[in-house]
Amino acid sequence: MRWAEYAELARRLADARNQEAARSTQVQQRTAAGRAGVEKLKRRLSIQADHLLGLSQQLREPHPAFGGVARTGLSDPDEALRLAWEAVDKADVEARRAEERGMRPTLFPTMSPTGRNVLVYSVATLCTWLVSCGLFVLSPDSGASVGTLLWSMCGLPAIAYFAAYILISVLGQPRTQTMGEADRSARLGGLICFGGSFLAWILLLAVTSLV
Incomplete structure (x- = not known):
């Protein structure tokens, strides 16, 4: 073997070793970066x-189930990690949407x-009116009896008030709001139910007296 051939083979061997060392370094760096990315993802x-979990308690929904691995068939760890981050970001977006919906009744x-x-x-008062x-039409005396007046002035407005109060408590309050913070406008509701029934009854009597 000539010296020139030996030198060329030695050079090729050194290049191959350098390339392998560089590839090994890249693999190690990529592996370390992948592990760091996985730890950050965890x-x-x-x-x-x-x-x-906290959001499910605020919304009074069943606790979400965690765990389990779904196989995607990906062989590229970087691509799998990227898709995992996209899934996490989408889950955060959906959680924010659920939280916003929970703030609305x-x-x-x-x-x-x-x-x-x-x-x-007002709707409850209208129904009781x-x-x-x-009751006024079906009254045996064809007029305003004492029982009809009592029911119209006290009983029915009370039923309207509590029915509306319960409806607001169940469907009119955000699920993320506690019972103590709920806004039910109790005084205003009492004024509407009892005052509205009283005015409606006075109006009814005035109309019937003119007929």
Whole structure:
């Protein structure tokens, strides 16, 4: 073997060793970066799990189930880690949407609390006023008996008030709101139910007296 051939083979061997060393270094760096990314993802998942558990308690929903591994068929760890981060980000977005929905009540979610309460109390008062009209029409004396007056002035307004109060408590309050913080407009509701029934009854008597 000539010296030139030996030198060329030695150079090729050195290049191959350098390339292998560089490839090995890249693999080690990539592996270390992947492990660091996985550890960061685990910490993010742990924080997200605590947040979802707290959110489920606020929304009064069943606790979410964690665990389990879904096989995606990916052979590239970097791509799998990227998809995992995308899934985590999407879960955060959905959690924020659920939290926003939890801040709105089921009943008339776009209305203000006071406007919603006024509407509910007013509808309940209207329903009881219609019942009062029925009692007045069906009265054996064809007029306003004492029992009809008592029911129209006290009993039915009380029923309307408590029915509206319960409806607001169940469907008119955000699920993330505690019972002590709920806005039910109790005084305003009492004024609407009892005052509205009284005015409606006076109006009914005035109309019937003119007939």
